[in-house]
Amino acid sequence: MSALAQWLSDPASWWGPGGLLARTLEHAGYSLGTTLAAVAVTLPVALWVGHTGRGRLAAVQLANIGRAVPTFGILLGAFVAFGYGLAPVYAALVALAIPPIMVNTVVGVGQVDPEVREAAEGMGMRGWQVLLRVELPLAAPMVMAGVRTAAVQVVATATLAAVVGLGGLGRPIVDGLAQGAAYSPRAQAMVVTGAIAVALLALAAELGLSAVERALTPPGG
């Protein structure tokens, strides 16, 4: 435990280019970027599928198969294909984030009461107006729940970026492993710190997005 205290009391562990603060910002950057990219890719497709009902089963089944794709394999495969850089991390984490967003959006829009939809059409709304002004707001809590699940998984998994030479909070974990985490207390201290920081960041994502979810829930919904 003293190794942990020693490591934590060293200012170099916190500040500077390889410190915890810099690593946390890198980690948050990967997570935010990939989650937003996944939303941007998935939402238009999922809204269209949910609205028209076309290919709904196929979209949900595809997403379920997508859950089985190992992030580790996509990461290393994309590294072999694209080389060093952000591309492998984005490929792996976006693939991880798409399924929960896809399923929740398709199901959420599909669950909108047909009578509400018909009423909107009866008021003269066009298809895209019904989608954006009626279906999307009603489905928003469900969509956000999917985004939240995806974000928490992305934060926990962005650790793997360090395996392909990038930064983030996986750095102290991978370095700790390389420096003998099985026996070296100092290496263990690095791993513990990295793990706790990732768990806290995941918790922050969970709480932050839960607040957004509540704010987006329509009154009386």
Add this chain to the structure above:
Amino acid sequence: MTAVARRFPDWDWLASHGGEVAAQLSEHVELTALAVAAGFLVAVPLALLARRVPPLRGPLLGFTGVLYTVPALALFVLLLPFVGLSRANPVIGLTIYSLLILLRNTLVGLEGVPAEVRESALAMGHTRRQLLWRVEVPVALPAIVAGVRLATVSTVGLVTITALIGYGGLGQLILRGFNRTNATQLVAGLVLSVALAAVADVALAWAQRRLTPWQESRTA
């Protein structure tokens, strides 16, 4: 960076390494089965405990939820000082990850038993134990099996990460293919891992229909 050194797909490599592929596939199946079985043996008693002592429900779900946010790689590394590089390391780590899904689904299943059903079983003279095993568990079975399916699929994926501590099953193919820039080896590990998850999912869905013949089949 060096370009991909070998051609892809390299069928000759695949043909001459069938033994390695089969060995890692069977290792992958074993690690997954051990972890999900162990997770089930821990999660079901925990779910029953939470039913019997309701104040424990929140803390149990919260605790397993926090465990779920610990990055997989860190969890396996943190287990090193306790269990070393023995096989217990990947199995314990994977078990911990399966707990949240299994516990939540088992609880939701048991809580979904309608109160009238429970009351009529008690009125018919069932004891609490009989109520649990003859009524609640059978009614909750579809939700419980759905949890086992989810846990199995996610565990199949997580097993690959244990390649970094020397296990990994098909993850070993992925890691070795990566280290040797042998795309065939890497993709073989990736594709087989997805296929294994799909087969396990379908097999468990089939098992559930056999276990609950009274239930209309429905998509998960």
